[in-house]
Amino acid sequence: MATISDVAERAGVSTATVSRALNGKSTVDPALAARVQAAAAELGYHPNGLARNLRRQETAVLALIISDVENPFFTAIARGVEDVAQTAGYSVVLCNSDESAEKERRYIDVALQERVAGVVLSPTGASTSVQVLSQRGTPVVAVDRPLTTEVGDQVLVDTRLAARQATEHLIAAGYRRIACLTGPAGVRTADDRLAGYQDAVRESGASGASDDELVRRSEYRATGAAEATADLLALTPPPDALLVANSTMAVGVLEVLAARGLRLGRDIGVVAFDDAPWATLVDPPLTVVAQPAYDIGTRAAQLLLARIGDNTRETTSATLAARLIPRGSSSRTA
Amino acid sequence: MATISDVAERAGVSTATVSRALNGKSTVDPALAARVQAAAAELGYHPNGLARNLRRQETAVLALIISDVENPFFTAIARGVEDVAQTAGYSVVLCNSDESAEKERRYIDVALQERVAGVVLSPTGASTSVQVLSQRGTPVVAVDRPLTTEVGDQVLVDTRLAARQATEHLIAAGYRRIACLTGPAGVRTADDRLAGYQDAVRESGASGASDDELVRRSEYRATGAAEATADLLALTPPPDALLVANSTMAVGVLEVLAARGLRLGRDIGVVAFDDAPWATLVDPPLTVVAQPAYDIGTRAAQLLLARIGDNTRETTSATLAARLIPRGSSSRTA
């Protein structure tokens, strides 16, 4: 593969001149510059990014560590990050931590080794490994879930409020025995959604149920959610509505409900987080809490780029609002 | 950030010894090794991957360039690639070409600059830029769509056969006026699916329609598919079945059908490509052509790693089979 010296030799100049001509940093005689350009083109020269970054002590790469590549919520974030990064000339390395603190740690290590310019992260948990990043001066922005330590910017969603509003919506629609299906304990979004649900239930006194009778936790996946749903339906009396914490879980929930012949809305009210593209295709359409995933991504990327430019800025924490989209699945008359 | 010399100094040895002790390449006195480990730990030393790769003339990074991050088919591929890459110690850079040849070219440039070890690519088109990669000796594996030039391995799906079988399935179910909704001309999967559809139609003589009356093309997205569907329904007589080339398009199609009050299966048969997680949630469940996306990813990654190990292997082209999963949407009696 052609190097800068090959180009220099062919153009009959020094490597310094080639570098200057190609990067346009300093003024170079137009005639020479043209010769260099030509030589580079003829040799099909591609600068070695490794060498360049090693010398410059900087890379134009951002790492994006998310908990699940197959969850549309996170891919929408990725899209947002990517769009912003791309226009600023950065590439994005996507890493899938799979909700595993171990994988997260490993990827943070890789990010550190590769000297990425910054990291966007949806933290799996308490993750002390994040501190390593900031200690080394690598900017971090947390998305979706907060960092326990104050080491970077955050872009969150007021998910507790959203859960509360969703629950209130179900109560207003006449449901009285509302169950909550949320993610694993310790995952902040799962806990927040549960808390929002409890806020609404407590305030309205809607449920005479004992505290946790109607609460179930599972992984943020379809199969776990399906089991939890079956479990809830076995109660006497069973719940008359469900608040589901995520769209992949909703898939499992709806499968079980359909298998039991329960009609959405009429027999059992359902509200799920995340406005999946298919939400309008089920019958009746699914009421959802739409999270501004793409915006989270763009916002996070902007904050990260700003911090890369100036690491002394004070840390900010943006909280975006989610939006309830009422559809048939939360209406008894649907 | 601590460098290898810092560690060397603190441990009272040379940088060579530090390198050897940390990489375990050569035998080092256990006592020294321990001192080095300790020094590295105390300083929080992370080796600079740039310098390492520059020297070693290799990187443990694969680039994965796909046409749409938000399409579950491609994220499933990504997952497959990642899982294999990860166990082999490689990281994966995900790039989103967005069906744009221009973006694809740019990302290939980046891959070249960063000297990635290999590239997995779902080519947008004729893409001459791929040749640049192989000229530079970077291994490439194409997924989902073939490369026109013989420069690398390929992992494809026999999508033409699958389309033909899906169409035959509709014919066998009693549908006679079957329309085909496929992707843009020039995108190989779109053309193949159309060809397979035409194979079946021609052979059976099922349709008396003139050639392309029942064929529509749009982008691989919901909105374009919705318009095309409305267009097809305006025909007299309208089609009694639809073959849809992709699951994101299916979303648009099903929305329009629902809006018109058309019942799946009974009023209009539907088969769509890609077994989306929600396919069982619509009523009746959607008949799909399940593509082995995850397997495509693992297979591609394996081929790529093999080629990275030995670039002289002859190029292989694997064709995986898709599987028709009949459900209610393609049955008149459902």
Added chain:
DNA sequence: ACAGGATGAGTAATCGTTTACCCGAGACGC
């Protein structure tokens, strides 16, 4: 006792850039 091999660790070259530094030539003011 000594040649020869094995072993462990240091010295310095190397990867391919960027860039600080220096130098020669032409321009210009006096």
Added chain:
DNA sequence: GCGTCTCGGGTAAACGATTACTCATCCTGT
């Protein structure tokens, strides 16, 4: 005509690792 300033471009020193050489030391077999 000479000092000085500007400008273009070459030389060589980084960047931070890995690794080919080299060399001292020790072990071993005859």
